[in-house]
Amino acid sequence: MEAAARTSNTATDPLSLKQALEQAARLLDKQPEAALRRAEAILKQAQGLPAAELLACQALRRMGKTKAALTRVSALARSQSRVPAVIWEWALAASEAGAGKQAIAALESLTRQQPAVADGWFLLARELRKAGLKDEAWRADLSGVHASSRDPQLLEAAMAMNEGRLDEGEAILKGRLQRVPGDPAGHRLLGEINWRRGDMTAALALVERALQLAPGFDLARDFLVRLLLQTNRLPEALEHAETLASSPLKSPGHALLKASVLVRLGDQRRARAIYEKLLKQQPDQPQVWQNLGHVLKTLGEQADAIDAYRQAVARQPAMGEAWWSLANLKTVQLGAEDIAAIERALALLEPDAANRREDIFHLHFSLGKAFEDAGDYAASFRHYDLGNRLRRAMVLHDADGFSAEVAAAAGTFTSAFLSEMGAGGCPAPDPIFIVGLPRSGSTLVEQILASHGQVEGTMELPEMMMLASRLQSRVDEGEFPDFRAMVSSLSPQDRLRLGEEYIERTRVHRHTAKPLFVDKMPNNWQHVGLIRLILPNAKIVDARRHPLSCCLSGWKQHFARGQAFTYDLADIGRYYRDYVGLMAAHDRAAPGAVHRVIYENMVADTETEIRRLLDYLSLPFERACLEFYNNGRAVRTASSEQVRKPIFTDAVGHWKNYEPWLGPLVEALGPVLGAYPEVPETRD
Template identity: 70%
Template sequence: MIQQFRPPPSPASTLAEAEGLLEKQPHVALGKAEGVLRQAPGFPPAEFLAARALRRMGKGRQALARLDALACGQSRVPAVFWELGQVAADLGDSRRAIAALEALTGLQPNVAAGWFLLARQLRKAGRDEDAWRADLSGIHASSRDPELLKAAHAVNEGDLDTADALLTARLARAADDPAALRLHGEVAWRRGDMTPALQRVERAVALAPGFDLARDFLIRLLLQTNRLPEALEQAEVLARSPVPAPGNRLLLASVLVRLGKQERAAQIYRALLAEQPDQPQVWQNLGHVLKTLGDQAGAVDAYRAAVSRQPTMGEAWWSLANLKTVKLGPYDIAAMEAALASLAGAGDDRREDVFHLHFSLGKAFEDARDHAASFAHYAKGNALRRTMIRHDADAFSAEVRAAALTFTAPFIARMGIDGSGGGCPAPDPIFVVGLPRSGSTLVEQIMASHSQIEGTMELPEMMMIAGRLQSRVDEGEFADFGAMIAALSPADRTRLGEEYIERTRIHRQTSRPRFIDKMPNNWQHVGLIRLILPNAKIVDARRHPMSCCFSGWKQHFARGQTFTYDLADIGRYYRDYVMMMAAWDKAAPGTVHRVFYESMVADTEAEVRRLLDHIGVSFEPACLEFYRTERAVRTASSEQVRKPIYKDGLEAWKPYEPWLEPLKAALGPVLESYPAVPDA
């Protein structure tokens, strides 16, 4: 039998076979490439494959020599420069790596990976600004990537499952893709999964520190999770971007405001306005800061500058109206009515302007003593706002009842809420609780005038801890609230208390041993406070139910108080609050000190002395001259606490009484019994 002649494999087929062996068997791939080179010395594809095999075998110097020779003869082949850049980077030769990668990005500016690798080498060489710009070029290139565009479109359409699948597959192939990681973080955020969202976006920023949009997103995620020191650190970096954007400085200012650093925020706003005065939003932000700092005249000027540039800017009008020392006159009323008319038929994106204008007109007509017109506008503003928020009064009442039924006297004794059963022993916090518009800012200002007590702001940390615990019930880990609370070990309670102390430390600007947390909603968590901070003090600021509830109803709150936009809702909320606090007083008498606003107005010194005795500090005359204390105050009462106590507001609800029957009905026996509480 004659044996059939088989020609030797072609160089192309040999190299194709070697390519398939490159990652797992680079030494075999190298042998095949060398075989081709024996037949065709200097054949560029074989030289290139040999160099790649040598790099994977850890023989970077040999690979570099071959790649240098190839780069001289193949100056228009991007793959050569990509490989050369990686080999030089592996060998720590940043200079040669940068030269190769600059050549690569010049040839292929739309390939993001080259820019990101170049940025890392530039950063190693100390060329931080050039590295930042390279990262930005990489992101620009990513914005044209068809696969990422498809995922981004799915995200924008709300098809998160498709986006997740696309991005998961891409990151399986390229785990260090900053643009894909940021977008994958957005998918998690839109699903409400904050932990993976933060992890992915943090990774994107770590890989591409010049990725400004990812850092911006990271800062907003950190703000949402109240990680304020980290947010400030990231915002400081973003503000130094070599590609300046006013939004970067605005974001830094917003972080500073959250941290109580109002003066520096004001400096940023003024600098931005000096560069470009026609920015109504920045004027409004400046007004907020100046109001907080007590510069009322400056705040008025800033708010008026905002509405003069954008007459339909409802929040700026409301901010002006909400300055209790300002009365809006006929010219203002005409301007706001014209703004409302121009917004008639506007889409949902202008609803905030509309309800803010109604609240503002309500205040303007109140100042003019036209109470019918005032109530009509307050009612319209509240009704519109109520459609935009979620508040389930029945569900909330059920939560309050569950808490009240949990913290009974036997339960308290069994858990050792006096500190014998765990909890952080720090005596630092003083919690001021109650309803908004109850006089709590006055109580805070009085205490903050004491040399041993620092005023901070309405801190969200306790509510975040409580929300995290409640989520364990919602997710089915515990049958109910009581079972979850009972399951907290002494060590758990100590850890949670220490977490609160540590997380609030950023808000303390002085060395005073005590500090105030004035989050009013913490009345819902009195039991938890005593459980994890047994030596903390709790002060309940209370005001006549009609006065307090009506004042809350006609006050638009920026966030957090979802129960105030319906007279029946706010009445039920007040009733739940009274019931909860009465149950606590019965279970643990004397642990909460109550301040009635009317009593504070009638005999200030006596009430102040009682308050300071409960806190455990000596009386200081400065507490009676609280209006002289200079400090930032962010609540709606910021102007009122900067002057002596006055009685004018005690019965401000009276002229509106004909329209307040729903509130009276909701309050029921709580109204009839005040200041006592119903037996039931």
């Protein structure tokens, strides 16, 4: 009796009662049965005590007795409707018991009371999604993301990331995700840290996890689309872009992102429809006018492309890329009024030159083309030179390192090495690789082949470069001592798998039943050896143009991305020499495996050169190849307008207009220049 009295007195004493509740709560996670017994004991002494009743409900749910838990907690919620912990437990119990309506009611009450608590919104979104209420669920996810944006810990991690303290930001987020493993915002932010480090695999996994947790997390889906574009996973990117475009929170940015994916997929017409719709809704959008111009140019609708670019610069006179896009239309000549407008734009940008370098170099390239059209080659060269110097300072190109890589490839893929490697690779004969330098006539060769009934033209595909980069990373990360050792390690099965991967990854760009397709990525000259190992039946066409014509044309051309070697005459001359040397090594290792098209020969005797090319490909001659300019396919390169006309000879000796200033290029080319179109015995 005395013991019972002591228990009763202890249970009703406020301090002891608090201690008893705390002790029971500590048992919840690992010993819920014990926690329930203690809660029931407290309730016997303090009947109806809300804290003890909540503890009992929590214990029952953890024991898997969700229906019993729900019955008790829903009754408790009627009397404790302003206590967030009770409403949260009601929501959890209802969710686990499959009582969706109760869970939604509980969570709607909770989020009204505590709108800054993200977890409530995310759980509400999941319940709404289960109930088929898609838009409401999406909005709940968005509210959860908004609430997360105010979280002090996430703000601290974001600040560390933006200041370059990636390790610190990662530590904060990993600690948080251990405590809150279902945090979508934490996963997305950690994904961005991994992306900034260059770990694309980890970044993708984390951002995908964020979207599993919160499918309505638009910012995460936007980021995922961009990651997928970077890794060339285009069908997945389109799927997510289409999902994003259906968000209840409408944004023109979602439509623009979808259009950019469509452009990458080669679906220019659908992209055009998106741009035109956006401009119909709001015409004062220079960036959208510019994007529309790019699509129209690719589709061959030159007059409309010109109008679109002019609409862009009319709305934003210092928009350098739009001016360059207009100047870069080979069928357009900029007049005196245009030159004056571009010069005014340069003067306008001068006070903020450090922050507007991209616009400025585009404007200099534009003036280079304008003065070229006017026949003032000294002024033209001066502006091309200014644009190139500015652009060269913004890109990385290690000429010595690149030459060493080329030498390693030449020393690896010898006839003896190829013999040692033996048979292997994917036997598919589908790809025709057109390789060489930019501005070498490769687009002309592609257009000729794409006019054949058995050949589909695609675009400059990055897949082979990505495969090669992945293999090179195994050397860079120390798995192999050098390039040759890595390539030697590839078994016939490895080579089969790599070849099949290339065929599968490029399938998305093939829209017809034609048996062959063209991959016109010029930089693939660096990977001819790899191509022959993993796709032994693929054909390789080397498009070559006079070194001064080719290099000068590349130097005058600002490329949207890549081609960092083109912004210095000495760099591009050295690159051309490396290219000639490696292709000569491949010729020695396997004579006839690569077919060479000399641009000047193609211009001088087109039919003969086309017949030679088709013979190499084992294809019958078709007259449509001679009339390639009638092919209405989309062309995305800088030569898109030229290949819609019959072959002309004007460009063959165009370099002579700039001859007084080409000393650095001539010196860099060395003996390769004098020997063209043959190859010198030595390149030194």
